[in-house]
Amino acid sequence: MSVAEEIKAKIDIVDLIAAEVTLKRSGSTYKAPCPFHAEKTPSFIVNPDRQTWHCFGACSEGGDVFSWEMKRHNVDFREALQRLAPRAGVQLRPRTDEQARQDEQRQRLLRANDAALHYWRSRLQDPSGGREAQEYLRERGISAESTQRFNLGLAGSEPDALIHHLSARGVYLEDAVAAGLVVSTDNGPRDRFRDRLIFPIRNARGETVGFGGRTLIDEPAKYINTPESDLFRKRDLLYGLDLARPAIREAGSVIIVEGYTDVISAHALGSPNTVASMGTALTETQISLLKPLATDVRLALDPDTAGQAAARRGIDTARAAIGTEQRVSTDFRRVGALQNQLTNDIRVIPLPDGRDPDDLIRSEPELWRTLVDTAPTFLDWLLDHVRSQHDLDTPRGRADFLDELMPVIRSIGHAVLREEYLRRAAAWARVDPESLLSRHAPTGLRSGATRTDAPQLPRRRSDRQQTFLVQLALSHESSRKVLQLGDIELIENAEDRAILIARINTTDDSWSDGLTDSADRIAQLERDGKQLPPYSDAEAAEAMLDAVGRIQRKRSKESLRLQNLEIGEQERELGVDELARAAAQLENAEACDPDLVEAASSVVDARDAARSLHRISSSTTA
Template sequence: MKRFSSEFIEQVRQANDIVSVISDYVSLKRQGRNFWACCPFHNEKTASFSVAADKGFFYCFGCHAHGDVFQFIMKKENLSFSDAVERLAERAHLALPVVERSAEEIARDKQRDRLYQINEMAGNFFHNCLTRTHYGQPGLAYFHKRHVSDDTIEAFKLGFAPESWDKLTTAFMKKGVTGRELVLLGLAKEKNGHFYDAFRGRVMFPIRDGRSRIVGFGGRVLDDSKPKYLNSPETPIFNKRRLLFAMDLAHKAIYEQGKAILVEGYMDVVSAHNRGIRNVVASLGTSFTPEQARLLQRQAKELVLGYDMDGAGRQATRRAMEIVRGLGMRIRVLSLPQGKDPDEYINAAGPEKFRQAVDEAPNVLDYMLMRALQQFDVTTLEGKSAITAMVLPVVAAVDNRVLLEAFLKKLAGQLQIGENAVRSEFNKYVAAHPEAGQQQVVISQSVSQENAAARGNGSMAVAEENILRFLLEKPAACGRVQAKVSPDLFADGRRRHIYQLILDTYAHQGMYTPHDIQQKLTPEEAEEVARIMVLQDVPMDENVLMDYVKRFRLADLQKQYLAHSRLAATYSRNGDARLAEELAACKKINDEMKQWS
């Protein structure tokens, strides 16, 4: 595991506001000092997921998911801690420090470098086959027929897989590449101990990551045979969910224009770039994913969906709208004449007409209304009802109240019914669907019960919570608190151990961060820390802290007084000479209690 310094980890934490990070995944609503949402880690209709922005912690009172910004990314993206640090450092544009690597990491990185190298060799093989050999003539004819220039072929490093069972496999094995490595990368398949090429008779599209390394390939047939497209499988260096085709070539134009155009196929992208439209990317043979959406969100404020307008394309458009709606990006939907796909339209009408269509693309609300009006008869009662039912789920996701009111008025006009009737249907919909986001967040009634159960019934439980919270927020106060509060005063075992760890870390380091403490806790203790850190019971300052210290001390003195008074009573009944000693102890404790009171 990579070891980052506490200073760098803290730098990454400070650069990634937890509310901003979590908002990439779920819509948070402020309620009091905290932000709340339905938990992204389990299904629920009312919110039990709380984020304390000022303390940098989240906690779900339902499923008990918990932690800081690193734990959130680890849990949501299934990453190790070091990978989460890297991901968040990249998000904040922080350069990674050089860290010592374990033997296991060195071996893993060596294997990954080897796989990148083989893919680069494969990219050269397919490209040279297309541009320099007679094997590639069918592929070159295909690209030229689609008006793809030689410069674009070079820029994308387009290629051709020859119609041969083992042309690549044989050539690569002679260069020392093993069949197992080729199978791992999806470049070959194995049958009865023999290896053969996975891609045959296809034009090839290299897929690159953000550092322009070839991580996979997409291959398209030249005829109508199936499957039309064949993509590399998931490998140690290729994850389809996290990549977009041509993002390495498009990211600069997307950032400069503040707009990304998302299309369906590789050729749609190639044709757009070929005609000078550079801010175009495509998903990789899978549905558009949240990871791809966040990749675009970092570069653009606006997303134009340019999927084919057949049934599958319309479904993909709806899914993409659902994914993007919570990310704060404006969404518009490209609808080209005669249902043409972008590749066809760019080549038939030219790039300027395509740009015009992009500029005139309707927003999501207008697009959904247009589709509904095409699908149902607005002159009938049934049609009006069906149009309303189709549009309302999208309307309910709109956060901007001005746009919302304007659209409800527009919808009423199109349906030729009163605004009050439309607004009534809208209100009924959002009342039945609190997850739509129009209502104030409804916090689950079980939150207080779950919190009380976790806190326990001890009379000093709240004091224990708030002292720990204060020390995690203000390490400089640790010495003063330590002098007045012994760990023995903590009745709850988890909180006692957390307190002791804080004292030990402070004694050893002189200072600490929440991460220094977290990495030493058991899972149960880490959950307790997260729960405590999202509580809003008492605003903490030095005076409040000292009041809790006073409560601890009085509770301890009362315990001592009770023990000595019981001994004194026993000695009095038995005529024991130690009675005077116990009475003196009682007096001394009583005097100290008066001072603390």
């Protein structure tokens, strides 16, 4: 019997859940209002015979003692195991020396952060030293109560004041450097945060893992953060989640905003279910933090110029396109992936006239509440938003419109919704709906077919390559290590992509615990993966790189084919002779009709791309 099985055998699930939820006996089971969403009629059932729990309401989730502990306390399987072992009287295996060393170092860094926070909080509360910061807080409408609730602090102008404080508290200099509190310079160690209002950043368990600092003087970098480390990964955190979690769970809804003051204002004015992404596009880890708590997500991010550029280029995060920590945008495909994991729609809160949530909440709270309550679904907002960015009266505009929308529409998990938005896109792009459905349908699906009501068509070669990539990743750790973040988006099948992400992000055998709905698919992939050649580590890594290259080349050829179709449409509308003359004028930089310039530019670009692709294909097949 494994340790996990022994723990399950020794803990009664009714006793475990009854310690936190009032259960009422109903025949052979127990019931209660679901603790994970608001409801009037109890739909949460605990079965003592099967030792399981299940919500038959909005959550539609369930499991055993481990899944309860993980969802209730927002922890992973390993931590759930550690939390339940003492209750079961089970001794876990001792950790290795390396694991113990890492745990001890983590605790030292947390103690360093706590000591720094204590110092900075006292500086802000000092009537003389914190006057400038307190004035800033008053201007932003941040009350003394909010300052206390969010543990705000103040870093003074002295270059080494924090260093001396930490030394007096027994914090080693190397730990202060590792925690990102101190930097090494040619003039010796110096405080990283100086002349800044301090925002402590805590993880979901309430541990202070890093800090954000807002300048109080004229500096180019308005905000700086603790540098990335094993302790502080900004893409794995949501600011304010430790405080917002009860409100999110009670409402079943979360509002995601941009920055620290947006969250503080929202909490103060009646929206305590608000968190901030702190300058990152939504990540898989942030999604996993929200999934156990909320079935409804409302985004009050800035989805304008930088977000459009991000979506057009198909990148995985929008931060690179922004170039600043405080202006955040929405990665459309990642939001689509989040929507597939939640019960209800993601909604987008439109911010009028480019105003940020902090300003809107403080100056017009009623308008803010109205915008939150009436926010359109993400897909409705996206279609209208993308349509407004392109001239659908031109072939290029319609092509760009479809290029921007199709990756998101392909990722929609619900077949009826996917077909509806495909048909809307086809109508606006003035193309035949059936042709668009056939050309852009997700792997294994075509117009009028679903996974359950039609036989599967044979996979195309590119689809087989994608399946091979996932099978190889599940079978060989060395193959996973060579994958880049962008390579994951090569997998068109949303379920396979979620499986691949889970396997990459988790190093132990618990990687599939959160994918119960995909258990059959995982079993199939692992079963078929056993038929792969007996690769060595080096051979598996090489095979992975080869598979990625093949899929990328296939996509490049498909992209060129679609571009040639567009050129054909332009030739029909404008005439080959006119296009040729315009292209010649373009190359000679002579003045010509703007519409012809646009069409001719695409001809020239496409011909150049064709030549380049031909050279690449020739070199790879030689």
